[in-house]
Amino acid sequence: MMNYMKSELYRIQRSKGVYILIGSCIMLMIAMNVMLWAFGNFDENFRYATTKFSFSMLTTGMQCVFFVTLMISGVIFGDEFKYRTFSNATAFGYSKMTVFFSKWLLTLFVSAIGLVLVVGTLIGSGLLLLEHSNVGELESALKSLVACIPIFICGVTGAYVLIFLLKSETAAIWAWFGVFMGVTMPISLLGMKFKFLEQLSKWLVFDILGDITLDEVTGSWYMIWETAEGFTRTILAGVLGTIVLLVIGILGIRKQK
Amino acid sequence: MKKEIVIRTHKLTKSYGNTIALQNADITICKGEIYGLVGNNGAGKTTFLKMLAGEIVPTSGEFTLLGENTQKGYLKARKRMGAIIENPAFFPGMSAKQNLEYYRIQRGIPGKEVVEQTLECVGLTEAKNKKFKNMSLGMKQRLGLGLALMGEPELLVLDEPINGLDPSGIIEIRNLLLKLNQEKGVTMIISSHILAELSNIATQYGFLSKGKVVEQISAEELKEKSRDYLEIRVTDIEKYVSLLESKMECKNYKVMADGSIHILGKIDKLTEYSALAVNHEIGLLFFGMKEVNLENYYMEIIGETVEAEGDK
Known part of the structure; x- marks a missing residue:
C-alpha cells in the first residue's frame, strides 16, 4: 500500500489539475479580500471591508467548501477508469480495496x-488588507472549520465510494449530488410536515452546512x-x-470482487 | 525431467449473462515456454488473459498462477508478472519516462536507472520526454512492452504485443522476447493475430475458437504435422470425392469449409488427380501443392470445428 501511495503522490505532484484547483481557490480568497479592501478604500460608508465580514464568508460558505471535496476527489482520482490505468494496478497485484483506501487517504x-x-x-490577506473587527471572528471561523472537517471527509468518502462502485467518474459526480x-x-x-x-x-x-438561524435577541x-x-x-x-459510506464502499467493492 | 508449471487452468469459464466468452478452458503452461494463443476475434483470448491479469473474475473453474490458487495468492503472484492487455494504458498528460517512473515506484522496483534501461530496451530513449497522448501507436505499444518487462518478471502475459509496430520494431521485440526467454527463462503467453510472426517465437500453441480450447500442440508436433498436401478445387465436390474413393481408393483427404479438397499423405502421381476431374467432366478450378504452416493448420482446426458444428 505504501508503494502505491508513493506512486500516486508522484503522479499528483505532476498533475496540473490539483494546482489549478487549489490555485484558483487561493486566487479567489485573495480577490475577495482585495475587492473588499478596494471598496472600503474608495467608499467611506462601505461597512464590509472588515475581517468579521471576510471570515464570516468562510463560516457561512461551508456548502461551497463541501462542493470542492467532490472536485478534488475527481481531480486526484485522475480519470483512471477512462484511461484504464486502474487495470495496471490490478495486474501488478494491488487489490481494489488497497487502491480505494490509498487514494482516499491521499485525497x-x-x-x-x-x-x-x-x-x-x-485569513492572512484579510488580516493584512482589512479592518480588524476583533469580535472573535477568527476563532469563530476556525471553530467552524474544525466542526465541518468530518463533513468534508464524508464528502470525499462519498465521492470515492461512488467512483469505485459506479466505475465512472462522470456517473459518480451525478450520484454524489443525488446522495x-x-x-x-x-x-x-x-x-416541515413530518416530525421524524x-x-x-x-x-x-x-x-447541517446550510443550517443558519437568526438569534432574535441579538439580531445576528x-x-x-x-x-x-x-x-x-x-x-x-x-x-x-x-x-x-465506508461500510457501503467496502461491501460494494467486495461484492464486485 | 518434470517441468515446473507456471499456469494451469481447470474448466475456466467466463460468461456475461447468456454469452459465454470462454468455456471450460484447460490450459497448462510450463516454465520457460512461449505459449502462443491463437484464435479469431471473439475466440476468448483476451478474456483468458484478463482473468490471469485479474481484470475480470472467472464465472467458474479455477486456475493456478505461479503456484498460487487463492485470491490473496494471485495478488502475490501478479507482482512477479508483467502484462499488456489490449491497448497499453498510461496517463496521457505524463511523459513516457514519468509514466514508467510512476509504475516503477508502484511496483517497488529499486533503482531509478531501471526506467532509462527499460526505455533503451524498447527503443524509446529519444522519445522519453514525449507525452503519452502525443505518441504514435507503435510508441505506445513499445511503452506498454516496457512496462511489462520492467522489474524482470518471471511471467509475461502479452495481448497482441506487436500490434502497431513497424517491421523493424517487430524484429526488435521478437529478438528481445527470445533473449529474455533463452537467457533468463522468462515464461510467456502471447496472443496474436499475426500467425507468421507467432510461429517464429512460440514453443507451444493453444487454438481457441468460439470460447473453447480446440487444440494444444507443441511447436515440434506442429512441425511434424507440417507436410505438403495437394489442394484441389472443383465444381462438383461430392462427385469428385465419390470418384476419389471409388476409382483411386483414396481415403486420406479432407473437405475443408471453404470447399477445397486436401489430399494428404504421399502423392505419387499428381496427374491422376487432375485427370480424375477432367475425365468425368468435373470443372477443375484449382490444383496445386501446398505446405501446412501455422496459418493453414489454424484454418484446418477452425475449419474442422466449423464442419463439426454444421454436422450436428
Missing part, C-alpha cells in the same frame, strides 16, 4: 494541505455549530456519514 492528505493553504490565504442534495432536500421539505423527518434532516450533512445570524449542541451534532454527523 484527504492533499485536501488538508489545500485547505490550510486556502484558509491561510483568506448529498437530491436525498436531503426532499427530506428537509417533508420535515425533521429530526432526520438535522443529521444530514448538507442540511449564527450557524448551527456555533452552539455547543450543534457543534457536537455537526462533528457526529460527519463521522457517522463517513462510517456509513
Whole structure:
C-alpha cells in the first residue's frame, strides 16, 4: 500500500489539475479580500471591508467548501477508469480495496494541505488588507472549520465510494449530488410536515452546512455549530456519514470482487 | 525431467449473462515456454488473459498462477508478472519516462536507472520526454512492452504485443522476447493475430475458437504435422470425392469449409488427380501443392470445428 501511495503522490505532484484547483481557490480568497479592501478604500460608508465580514464568508460558505471535496476527489482520482490505468494496478497485484483506501487517504492528505493553504490565504490577506473587527471572528471561523472537517471527509468518502462502485467518474459526480442534495432536500421539505423527518434532516450533512438561524435577541445570524449542541451534532454527523459510506464502499467493492 | 508449471487452468469459464466468452478452458503452461494463443476475434483470448491479469473474475473453474490458487495468492503472484492487455494504458498528460517512473515506484522496483534501461530496451530513449497522448501507436505499444518487462518478471502475459509496430520494431521485440526467454527463462503467453510472426517465437500453441480450447500442440508436433498436401478445387465436390474413393481408393483427404479438397499423405502421381476431374467432366478450378504452416493448420482446426458444428 505504501508503494502505491508513493506512486500516486508522484503522479499528483505532476498533475496540473490539483494546482489549478487549489490555485484558483487561493486566487479567489485573495480577490475577495482585495475587492473588499478596494471598496472600503474608495467608499467611506462601505461597512464590509472588515475581517468579521471576510471570515464570516468562510463560516457561512461551508456548502461551497463541501462542493470542492467532490472536485478534488475527481481531480486526484485522475480519470483512471477512462484511461484504464486502474487495470495496471490490478495486474501488478494491488487489490481494489488497497487502491480505494490509498487514494482516499491521499485525497484527504492533499485536501488538508489545500485547505490550510486556502484558509491561510483568506485569513492572512484579510488580516493584512482589512479592518480588524476583533469580535472573535477568527476563532469563530476556525471553530467552524474544525466542526465541518468530518463533513468534508464524508464528502470525499462519498465521492470515492461512488467512483469505485459506479466505475465512472462522470456517473459518480451525478450520484454524489443525488446522495448529498437530491436525498436531503426532499427530506428537509417533508420535515416541515413530518416530525421524524425533521429530526432526520438535522443529521444530514448538507442540511447541517446550510443550517443558519437568526438569534432574535441579538439580531445576528449564527450557524448551527456555533452552539455547543450543534457543534457536537455537526462533528457526529460527519463521522457517522463517513462510517456509513465506508461500510457501503467496502461491501460494494467486495461484492464486485 | 518434470517441468515446473507456471499456469494451469481447470474448466475456466467466463460468461456475461447468456454469452459465454470462454468455456471450460484447460490450459497448462510450463516454465520457460512461449505459449502462443491463437484464435479469431471473439475466440476468448483476451478474456483468458484478463482473468490471469485479474481484470475480470472467472464465472467458474479455477486456475493456478505461479503456484498460487487463492485470491490473496494471485495478488502475490501478479507482482512477479508483467502484462499488456489490449491497448497499453498510461496517463496521457505524463511523459513516457514519468509514466514508467510512476509504475516503477508502484511496483517497488529499486533503482531509478531501471526506467532509462527499460526505455533503451524498447527503443524509446529519444522519445522519453514525449507525452503519452502525443505518441504514435507503435510508441505506445513499445511503452506498454516496457512496462511489462520492467522489474524482470518471471511471467509475461502479452495481448497482441506487436500490434502497431513497424517491421523493424517487430524484429526488435521478437529478438528481445527470445533473449529474455533463452537467457533468463522468462515464461510467456502471447496472443496474436499475426500467425507468421507467432510461429517464429512460440514453443507451444493453444487454438481457441468460439470460447473453447480446440487444440494444444507443441511447436515440434506442429512441425511434424507440417507436410505438403495437394489442394484441389472443383465444381462438383461430392462427385469428385465419390470418384476419389471409388476409382483411386483414396481415403486420406479432407473437405475443408471453404470447399477445397486436401489430399494428404504421399502423392505419387499428381496427374491422376487432375485427370480424375477432367475425365468425368468435373470443372477443375484449382490444383496445386501446398505446405501446412501455422496459418493453414489454424484454418484446418477452425475449419474442422466449423464442419463439426454444421454436422450436428
